[in-house]
Amino acid sequence: MTDFNSVAATMGDDIKAFRSANVTAFNKATPLARSILAGLMAGVVTASVVTSAVISSFGNPKTPAGKPITKLSGSGDHLPGWGATRKTVAAILKVFEDIDADKDTTGDVRKNVTAFVLQTDGAPKSLAALQALVRENINAHVQATLPEVEPSEEEQQEITPDADTPAPTDEPLIDLLNRATVAVGAADVHALIAADDSMAKLMEALNAAFAKVLANENPEELQKAA
Incomplete structure (x- = not known):
């Protein structure tokens, strides 16, 4: 077998x-x-x-x-x-x-x-x-x-920045924030009320920035930055 x-x-x-x-x-x-x-x-x-x-x-x-x-x-x-x-x-x-x-x-x-x-x-x-x-x-x-495709009118139009979007700047962030701090401190109540939405957005951005810093796993980098 x-x-x-x-x-x-x-x-x-x-x-x-x-x-x-x-x-x-x-x-x-x-x-x-x-x-x-x-x-x-x-x-x-x-x-x-x-x-x-x-x-x-x-x-x-x-x-x-x-x-x-x-x-x-x-x-x-x-x-x-x-x-x-x-x-x-x-x-x-x-x-x-x-x-x-x-x-x-x-x-x-x-x-x-x-x-x-x-x-x-x-x-x-x-x-x-x-x-x-x-x-x-x-x-x-x-x-x-393949036919050549012409861009549509929407694609040809330049994208205009939103009115609430600040223009890009080369100014160092620390200088920009210092100027903003002085401006807020010197503003009267009417100006502060008018800028209420913008300050709320700034606070959100600051909170997100602090969270990013705290999440940094490199303590030496934080010490150098300080």
């Missing part, structure tokens, strides 16, 4: 075999992309024909509920190989769908797809590289065709 140790002994070889199979599948995606794109660009096949061919290659598969799968997004991931195959083919069809996305600017997408199919010098070497290049081409097209 086989024990766990004898089964586990093959783990290393099984990992290598699984990796090899996945690398092979990844590499096979590139020639598959070339043949499908060539057929689509030549008009020999359509996206629907490609989809039907993929589904037929699985022997007319069915969903877990027993319904026939009629599209690549159908529920067929329970079938061995279906997930990887449908994702690869969907990626290829997406490239063809975008082949003229930048025809109004550079037309680089079609140029690069053609170079990929014909394997000319400088062309992408893999489907993954082609996908990345197509995305770059489309992004460049979008940036080149």
Whole structure:
């Protein structure tokens, strides 16, 4: 009877075999992309024909509920190989769908797809590289065709400071507070009443400032400041 140790002994070889199979599948995606794109660009096949061919290659598969799968997004991931195959083919069809996305600017997408199919010098070497290049081409097209947005009237208007907001000053804070102290002491009752709101705001600011000082965790810094 086989024990766990004898089964586990093959783990290393099984990992290598699984990796090899996945690398092979990844590499096979590139020639598959070339043949499908060539057929689509030549008009020999359509996206629907490609989809039907993929589904037929699985022997007319069915969903877990027993319904026939009629599209690549159908529920067929329970079938061995279906997930990887449908994702690869969907990626290829997406490239063809975008082949003229930048025809109004550079037309680089079609140029690069053609170079990929014909394997000319400088062309992408893999489907993954082609996908990345197509995305770059489309992004460049979008940036080149985005309309220039004029700022609205509200954005063009200068933001005027609130009347209650004091203008910025380079005067040292200690001098400013000393002047304010003298001014408050010299003011008569009518001036004090008129400045009631401003003094309340000043008190709030002073309380917040004292709280900030007391929260300082560096006593040496407080001693230097004193």
